[in-house]
Amino acid sequence: MRLLFLGDIVGRPGRTAVVERLPRLRERWSLDLVVINGENAAGGFGITEAICDEVLAAGADVITLGNHSFDQREALVFIERQPRLLRPANYPRGTPGRGATVVEARNGARVLVMNVMGRLFMDPLDDPFTVVAQELEACPLGAACDAVVIDMHAEATSEKQGLAAFVDGRASLVVGTHTHVPTADGRVLPGGTAYLSDAGMCGDYDSILGMQKDEPIRRFLEKTPGSRLEAASGEGTLAGIAVETDDATGLAHRVAHVRIGPHLAPSGPDFWE
Ligand SMILES: [Fe+2]
Ligand SMILES: [Fe+2]
Numbered sequence: 001m002r003l004l005f006l007g008d009i010v011g012r013p014g015r016t017a018v019v020e021r022l023p024r025l026r027e028r029w030s031l032d033l034v035v036i037n038g039e040n041a042a043g044g045f046g047i048t049e050a051i052c053d054e055v056l057a058a059g060a061d062v063i064t065l066g067n068h069s070f071d072q073r074e075a076l077v078f079i080e081r082q083p084r085l086l087r088p089a090n091y092p093r094g095t096p097g098r099g100a101t102v103v104e105a106r107n108g109a110r111v112l113v114m115n116v117m118g119r120l121f122m123d124p125l126d127d128p129f130t131v132v133a134q135e136l137e138a139c140p141l142g143a144a145c146d147a148v149v150i151d152m153h154a155e156a157t158s159e160k161q162g163l164a165a166f167v168d169g170r171a172s173l174v175v176g177t178h179t180h181v182p183t184a185d186g187r188v189l190p191g192g193t194a195y196l197s198d199a200g201m202c203g204d205y206d207s208i209l210g211m212q213k214d215e216p217i218r219r220f221l222e223k224t225p226g227s228r229l230e231a232a233s234g235e236g237t238l239a240g241i242a243v244e245t246d247d248a249t250g251l252a253h254r255v256a257h258v259r260i261g262p263h264l265a266p267s268g269p270d271f272w273e
Helices: 011-028 049-057 075-081 128-138 157-167 214-221
Strands: 002-006 033-037 062-064 100-104 110-117 147-153 173-177 194-196 238-245 252-260
Touching: 002 147, 002 173, 011 033, 011 049, 011 238, 011 252, 033 147, 049 062, 049 075, 062 110, 062 147, 110 128, 128 147, 128 157, 147 157, 157 173, 173 238, 194 238, 194 252
Parallel strands: 002 033, 033 062, 110 147, 147 173, 173 194
Antiparallel strands: 002 238, 100 110, 238 252
């Protein structure tokens, strides 16, 4: 089975890169499932229903979120009627939406997709390790589903590596999001779980984390309130990870970093070309 995960869509450059490139990638690589983090899709802050629909129509099967889940207030409402949009599962009980779902991939496989948020240098949510363990117990890989994809939205690499080691052999992929910078450590762990510390962002890398540079620089120099952060407006680059899993076990065979666009050294799954 062929999976593609792409990191945080940031503003219009990220959306345009996804909408223009994803339909062709889906065909070229015969992708069975595509998951994309969309927490910064609306001008860098949250996601609207129109943008959510646009990204799903471009070929995403599931969209995950993070600490910016509800920056656009309308997400509090439409997430309830959009089963393919996930917010972190370890939000407090009663938070609108859901943190995990089972979707049917293009090849007919059942895939559990989960979104959790780390707690180091982040908002203090429920323990993500316990939440992930509960979800995996309710829907075990190889029994109730054919693949498991976990988006671990977190700041600290240690916490992301910790979660990956914790579920190694019980998930197809654990991928980090949130830092907006892709890491180079994509690999298959000893138990068969594919791992990447951070997928990076789909956005304009001539920026500071996808935002125009002037205001962040000013904030570092002058500790005073200023103008709003605005998403950068140059051409977007796609970043994430491609994973091939074993149909029998749901564990990963091989992975490739995905970087397509003007600003990063190009990379892709040559084994699917
Ligand atoms: Fe983000
Ligand atoms: Fe984030």
